[in-house]
Amino acid sequence: MFPKDSYDVVVVGGGPSGSTSARYAARNGADVLLVEKRQEIGSPVRCGEGVSMEIFKHVDIKPDSSWLVNQVTGARIFGPSGKFILIDAKNAGDEVGAVIERDNFDKYLATEAAREGAEIATKTSVVSFLRDGGEVCGVRIRRMGEERDIAAKLVIGADGFESQVARWAGFNTNLKTRDTTSNLQYRMTNLDLDPRFTDFYIGSVAPGGYVWIFPKSRDVANVGIGLLLSKIRGPSEAKDYLDEFIASDPRFKNASIMETVSGGVSVSAPLDKVTADRIMLVGDAARMIDPLTGGGISNGVIAGKVCGEVAAEAVKAGDFSDGFLQRYEKGWRELLEEKLYRDYMAKEKLVSLDDEALDKLIEAMSAVPLENLSTKEILGAIRKKYPELVKEFEDLI
Amino acid sequence: MIELNDDKCMHCGACVGACPANAIYLNEVILDFNDDCTDCGLCVKACPVGALTLIRTRGLKVPAVTA
Known part of the structure; x- marks a missing residue:
């Protein structure tokens, strides 16, 4: 099960964006390697696990009970006084619709990629680009103590918030503090919740961000917080604010924490450019996260489909130039860019x-x-x- | 220089993405720091659980000049 020495396309990162890119590249005839540095696809989870039903419209994903665990009917947004508005799921944008199990969802998407013929290498890190002159011609991988060179015509960077591919390729992915959030979440059990709603709390309970409660059932939910870095004054504030919120709400009185999840989430405008010769970025690596909600799954999957399709077209045309890859830029921006900018402005105001x-x-x-x-x-x-x-x-x- | 408290670290990569110098790399549960760190302290803010501490080693603090 060791990878071959050469592929048309190497996708770096086995999250939803990477798997979807790999899937549609392979479906359309490309020879694809999907590389995931962790030992298991989808685990550990680093996500709030709320997702819009929108993605089912754009991408061929069949809802499956292994990962679609709670379809909610609405989102409640609570202001500081406790007054709330209820937003119907069909109008609530990126983060309302369903609560999923990301570990199973990611495995489902990776399986779809494998079924289309993509090869998957787990516990395998990409450590650098291979270059021929100045041009990227593959990647060096490290796997079980062994380093190998893999030739590739195209490299897709789906390596998330902390993307190395983007940095190696020379994209400026540096985020302003006002465009970065620090996040912490507990998966809690023994709760007593109304599982029909996802709840959001805005204001000084979560400076520059919000607290979320995404129920998986009546007694289990993801309870988390995101804080804007520009509003953070000292270390461990995400944890401190979340613990304070939980301590103040009687619904959590008898709750226990089954898992702690943390991570960084960008809430920036998307990168001005996500392609270069032989390189495409997708998902969080391309800063496609919705800046208002912090939701990244839908956008990553929707752009991933375009990315994979264009990768296959490039293979057929034998053209991997930045010029050819503009098809991807155009395609994903048509689907997502307007909303990303609108939500960025809304976030800036909020x-x-x-x-x-x-x-x-x-x-x-x-x-x-x-x-x-x-x-x-x-x-x-x-x-x-x-x-x-x-x-x-x-x-x- | 950044000091890591392994006891608190969640290995989530929030610090990696926040670092403007690409001075941190996360591989599974190993967090590597390289020499490109500029002591900016962004990773300390980004860390949701307070696992990172900035230890200033570069230069001495110059007292503010008053008129």
Whole structure:
């Protein structure tokens, strides 16, 4: 089961974006190696595990009970005063719809890639590019104490928030502190929750971010927090704020923690460019995470499909130039870019509001009929009551 | 220089992604620091559980000049 010496495409990273890229590249005829540095696909989980049902529209994914464990009907967004708005799942964007088991979901997607003919190498790290002159011509991998060179015509960087491929390829992936979050989550059990809803808490309970409760069932949920780095003053604040939130809520009185998950999540605008000669970036590595919700699965999978298809087209055409790969840039940006920028602006505004303003916002939003909860309607309703809150958003209304 | 508390580290890579100098690399449960660290302290903020501490080693702190 050792990889061959040469492939058309090497995908670095076995998360949803990487597996989906590998799957669609292989389906369309490319010879693909998918490399995952961990010893197990999907584990340990580093995710809130909330996902939109949107992805099923774009990508051929069949809901499976091994990973789709709770389909919610709505999201409740709580302001600092405790007042909340209920957003119907079909309008709530990226993070509402279903709560999944990421370890099984990732394995499902990797299996789909393997079924299309992609080879998967786990516990295998990519340690550097191979270059011929200046041009990337493969990767050096390390596996069980052995280093090997693998030739590749195309390298897809799906290596996540801390992408090395992006940095080696010379992309500037540095994030501003206002565009980075520090996150901690507990998978808790022995709760008593309403599993129909995902809950979000905004305001000073989570400076620059939010607390989430994503129930898997009545008694099990992911309870987590994300804080904006620019709002963090000292070490371990994510943990401190989350522990404080949990201590203050009676629903957690008898709860136990089964797992602790942490990680960094970008909440930036996407990279201006995610391709170079023989290189494509996808998912978190390309900063495709929704900056308002911090959700990355849907966007990564949706872009991954385009990425894989274009990889196969490049193989057929024998053209791996940055120019050819613009098909990918164009394709994924058509699907995702507008929303990413709109949500980036919304995030920038939201993080500037204090608790009082956020409460006003929740109050104004609760006046909008549920079926009209589009961004435009929401902003319009807010403008009626509190025009000063939406000044910078006039062009969106 | 960054000091790592292995007892607290979750091996999540939040520090790796936050590092502007690419001075940290995570492989499974091993966190490697290289010499490119500029003591900026971003990783300390990014770490959700407080496993990293910045130990200043470069240069001495210059007292502020008052008029």
